[in-house]
Amino acid sequence: MVKVAILGSGNIGSSLISSAISRGYEVIGTGRTDVTLRRVLELGAKATSNNQEAISTSDLILISVKPQHFPDLVRGTTRNIWRDKVVVSVMAGVRLETLKRIMEGASVFRAMPNINATVKMSTTALTGDGRGKELVETFFKGLGSTYWINEDFMDVWTALIGSGPAFVSEIIDSLVLGAVASGMPRELAYSAVLDMLEGTARNLRSHKGHPAEVRDNVITPAGTTIRGLKVMEEKGVKAALIETVESASKRASELGRVIDGRIKEDTERW
Numbered sequence: 001m002v003k004v005a006i007l008g009s010g011n012i013g014s015s016l017i018s019s020a021i022s023r024g025y026e027v028i029g030t031g032r033t034d035v036t037l038r039r040v041l042e043l044g045a046k047a048t049s050n051n052q053e054a055i056s057t058s059d060l061i062l063i064s065v066k067p068q069h070f071p072d073l074v075r076g077t078t079r080n081i082w083r084d085k086v087v088v089s090v091m092a093g094v095r096l097e098t099l100k101r102i103m104e105g106a107s108v109f110r111a112m113p114n115i116n117a118t119v120k121m122s123t124t125a126l127t128g129d130g131r132g133k134e135l136v137e138t139f140f141k142g143l144g145s146t147y148w149i150n151e152d153f154m155d156v157w158t159a160l161i162g163s164g165p166a167f168v169s170e171i172i173d174s175l176v177l178g179a180v181a182s183g184m185p186r187e188l189a190y191s192a193v194l195d196m197l198e199g200t201a202r203n204l205r206s207h208k209g210h211p212a213e214v215r216d217n218v219i220t221p222a223g224t225t226i227r228g229l230k231v232m233e234e235k236g237v238k239a240a241l242i243e244t245v246e247s248a249s250k251r252a253s254e255l256g257r258v259i260d261g262r263i264k265e266d267t268e269r270w
């Protein structure tokens with residue numbers, strides 16, 4: 001039985017816990033507050049505020065605190081606690097180089113899942129190499145699909161796929177509001193737009209060509225679609241979405257640099 005520690009049992013940590021519990025892993029989740037620890041217990045895992053204890057009693061360690069809280073977490077642990085462990089960080093931006101600086105003797109990976117892990121439909125990027133690679137892949141396959149990628153693409157993956165569900169939710173909300181503005185009841189519009197989205201994803205996947213080809217198949221000359229697309233062009237929707245992903249990706253890189261600086265300062269004092 002693989003023993004798994006989830007350090008930081010918030011939004012994504014809770015999904016990791018639920019998935020691990022449902023697949024028979026022995027799980028311990030950590031948090032600082034009673035609210036978090038109660039949630040961990042309700043999910044069926046052991047709970048503790050002591051990260052050191054969680055790490056020492058587990059084989060696979062998943063780090064799901066916010067990047068800004070990571071240096072604090074490290075300060076609360078001893079230097080050689082990571083030795084021989086398989087460690088996976090899901091933190092945005094924090095690079096393998098930064099993790100390895102702290103985790104002497106550990107096999108270190110990064111994963112970037114998304115919140116669709118809640119319904120076992122995360123699309124998770126994995127990066128790293130060495131002992132425990134299969135264990136890591138098996139764990140994340142339980143949350144949905146996995147892709148091994150070069151770490152250089154991790155920040156843009158974080159923007160596109162990690163943050164993606166938020167961007168898509170925002171777009172869906174806007175489309176629904178458009179229907180409401182045109183007189184449709186909200187519930188009907190919301191349910192229908194989700195069906196349309198799933199259908200579009202399946203259609204695009206089966207079409208295999210460029211999405212613009214599917215778009216062009218929808219356009220009837222002088223019809224409704226071209227009127228809507230013209231507004232999208234006029235309002236700069238495409239440019240705004242390109243910039244959305246670019247900007248989120250830059251923020252991931254920025255977070256990585258900031259956390260690396262803090263960890264460097266701490267390790268220089270060791």
Ligand SMILES: NC(=O)C1=CN([C@@H]2O[C@H](COP(=O)(O)OP(=O)(O)OC[C@H]3O[C@@H](n4cnc5c(N)ncnc54)[C@H](OP(=O)(O)O)[C@@H]3O)[C@@H](O)[C@H]2O)C=CC1
Pocket residue numbers: 007008009010011012013030031032033034035036037051064065066067069072073090091092112113114115162163
């Ligand atoms: N949300 C998402 O969709 C995704 C998030 N991520 C990454 O996952 C990480 C967590 O994000 P998210 O779940 O949204 O954030 P949350 O704030 O929901 O969760 C973070 C959790 O960490 C706990 N925590 C903070 N400090 C410590 C500590 N020292 N020891 C133990 N637990 C601690 C907090 O609990 P308490 O307050 O009780 O301490 C909190 O529950 C981030 O690094 C993010 O980049 C990656 C992919 C997707």
Ligand SMILES: O=C(O)[C@@H]1CCC=N1
Pocket residue numbers: 092158162163
């Ligand atoms: O907003 C964030 O920073 C995290 C990373 C990906 C999704 N949520």
